[in-house]
Amino acid sequence: MKKMNQELYDFLIEHLDAITEDWLADREEKNGSIYSKDAGDWSEQMLREQNRLTNLTIASSLLEDQRGFEEKKKDWAKLVAESRVSSRTPIYEVLDALSKLRYSFWRFIKKFVDREGDRVLRSDIMNWGIAIHMAFDEIIVEFTKRYDELMRKRLFAQQSLIDELNAPIIKLNSLIGVLPIVGDIDTARVQAITDYVPNKCVELDVSHLFIDLSGVSVIDTMVANHIYQLMQVLDLLGIKSTVTGIRPEIAQTSVQLGLDFSRIRTYSSLQLAIKKNFQDFAMN
Template sequence: MKSMNDELYDFLLEHKEAITEEWLSDRDKKDGSIYSKDAGEWSEQMLREQNSLTNLTIASSLLEDQEVFENNKKNWAKLVAESRVSSRTPIYEVLEALSKLRHTFWRFIEMFVEREGNRVLRSNNINWGIVINQAFDDIIVEFTKKYDELMNTRLVAQQSLIEELNAPIIKLNSTIGVLPIIGDVDTTRVQAIGDFVPNRCVELGVSHLFIDLSGVSVIDTMVANHIYQLMQVLDLLGIESTMTGIRPEIAQTSVQLGLDFSKVRTYGSLQLAIKKHFKEFSVN
C-alpha cells in the first residue's frame, strides 16, 4: 500500500506540466529578463523544459530514497546555473522565480489535500511543510554554489584575457617576442605588466623580448622604475630584453632616477631594433 508521501509524489508528477503552466502565467513583464512574460517563444520553451525538471526535483524529496532527490538536485542546479550564467541572469531573478514556484507548488498540494479529505492527517501536512520547504531551500543553496563556481571560472578567464590584452606578447618566431605597451601607463598597470610578462614569456618560450614604449605618452619615475625592475627579472630568468621607442623625456627620467640601462640594448624605434637584431643573428 502506498504511503501518503508516495501518493502526493504521484499527484505532483501527474500535474507537473500544469504546475509549469500556472507558474508561467504568473510572470510579469521585465525588460531584458528571460523570466519576462514577453521574453519570446524560445525563452518560454526553455523555461518550460527546465521548470519541468524543477518540479520533478522538488517532488522527489518526498521519496524514501533521498539519493534520488540528491542526484536530481545536482543535475538541476548544474543545468539551470549554466543557463543563467550564459544568459547573464542575476541570482535575485532566479530566487524570485523560485519563490513564485514555491507558492504555485503549495497551491497544488492544497488541491491534493482537498481531494483526499480526511485521509490526509495533520502529521502529513506538517511533514510536507518541512520536506517541501527544505527541498526548495536545498536547491537554492545548490544553485547558488554552482552559479558562484561558474561565475568565478568566467571571471578568472576574463582576468586572464584582460592581462593578456594589457600586455600582449607578439611572437616574431619561436624564441623572439615583442611587448608593445600602448596608452597611459600608471603604477597599477605597470605592476600588472610586471607580474604577467615574465610568466608569459616562460610559457611562450621567449628568450628575447623587445619592449616597445613608442606608444606611451608619459612615464613617471615610479613607472620607469617598474620597467627597469621588469627587465632585471627577465635577465634573472635568462631572457634578454631590448627597449625600443624611448622618448627623450623617458630617457631623462631614467637618468634622474639613476637607473642603469647600460647593460640593456636600447633603440629609438622597434623597426630599427628588429632589423639590427635579425641582421646580427644572420651574421652569427
C-alpha cells in the same frame, strides 16, 4: 506516513505541467529578462521545460530513497546554472523565480489536502513543509554553487583575454618576441604587465624580449621601477630583455626624476634594435 508521501508524490507528478503553467501565469513584464511574460516563445518553452524538471526534482524529495533527489538536484543545478550564465541572468532573478515557484507548489499541495480531507493529518502537513522547504533550499544552494563556479571560469577567461590584450607578446621568430606597450601606463597596469609577461614568455619559449615603449606618452618613477623589476625577473629566467622606443620627452623626464637606465639595454626605436641585433636573430 510513507503511503501518504507516495500519494502526494504521485499527485504532484500527475500535475507537473499544471504547476508549471500556474508558475508561468504569475510572470510579470521585466525588460530584458528571460522570466518576463513577454520574453518570447523560445524563452517560454525553455522555462517550461526547465521548470518541469524543477518540479520533478522537488517532488522527489518526498520519497524515502533520497538518492534520486540528490542526483536530480545536481543535474538540475548544472542545467539551470549553465542556462542562466549563458543568458546573463542575474542570480537574484533566479532566486525570485524559485520563490514564486514555491508558492505554486504549495497551491497544489493544498489542492491535494483539500481532496483527501481527513486522511491528511497535521503531522503529514508539517513533515511535507519541512521536506519541501528543505528541498527548495538545497537546490538553491546547489544552483548558487554551480553558478558561482561558472562565473568564476568566465571571469578568469575574460581576465586572461584582458591581460593578453594589455600586454601582447608578438613572436618575430621561434625565440624572439616584442612586447608593444601602447597608451597610458600607470602603476596598476604596469603591475599587471609585470605579473603576466614572465609566464607568457616562458609559455611561448621566448629567449629575448624587446619591450617597446614608443606608444607610451608618460612614464613616472614607479612605472620605471616596475619595468626594471620586470627585466630583472626575465633575466633570472634566462630571458634577455631590451627596452626600445623611449621618447625624448620621457628620457628628459627620467633624467630629471633621477631614474637610472644605465644598466638597461635601450634603443631609440624597435627598428634600430632589430637592425643592431639582426645577426643574433639570424642565428636563432
